[in-house]
Amino acid sequence: RPVITARGVTRRYGAKTAVAAADLDLHPGRITCLLGPSGCGKSTLLRLMAGLEPVDDGCIEADDAVLSGPGVHVPPEQRGVGLVFQDYALFPHLSVLDNVAFGLKHLPRKERKARALALLEKVRLAARAEAWPHMLSGGEQQRVALARALAREPAAVLLDEPFSGLDSHLKSEVRETLMAALRAAGAAVLVVTHDAEEALLMADDLVLMSEGRILQAGDPGDCYLNP
């Protein structure tokens, strides 16, 4: 049973249809990779799933509740999704620990700190808890961003080109760490990428997109990739 489903989702910018009648299912404990060339609409579809933009047509549902649809738009912070983007976007004036603890304001101080530390352990950065973001490498910052995204135990985690800002020698290490933490969290995961090799390394389910449309979705072994 999917955590989030999109049915016939469409998004237009003026005369341009960025996403056309897309269907997408995200399942708990599975990593879905959305693969396609630059400009094909991947980020737009992710932003629609996240609630960062309204849909023009179709609907997005979770547990029988409509998140996006005609006259309905549940804001991102109420969707139970964690977000990770290419540019990390950590708060520069907060320590690594406080960045992760930011979304845990509803918890008592001590508990908040313990939870944030446990999350940093999952991404193997507990030793850098008191550091400032600018002291970390790009790969480390991306791991902090993931810990922050997991803090509120989201049902789904959406990542937009999470490795594209990293040096190639860092990518595989960061990817392994992120995947382990995501698997441990058991969330439904969507990774947007234009890198076929990366998608094949990560995907339980592969979704191919081109010019706003979803061409194929399913087992990576069954998808035909254009070289």
Ligand code: ADP
């Ligand atoms: P991808 O993530 O696959 O690179 P995007 O979803 O970013 O593709 O973009 C899909 C298409 O929609 C592109 O043609 C892009 O220029 C256009 N687009 C994306 N966002 C906007 C926007 N806010 N306003 C106008 N056009 C946009």
Ligand code: ADP
């Ligand atoms: P990506 O390919 O990583 O999605 P883009 O360069 O397509 O990055 O988009 C970066 C940002 O610019 C997005 O927030 C998108 O909404 C916006 N954008 C993309 N294309 C356009 C456009 N043609 N007009 C206005 N905004 C755009």
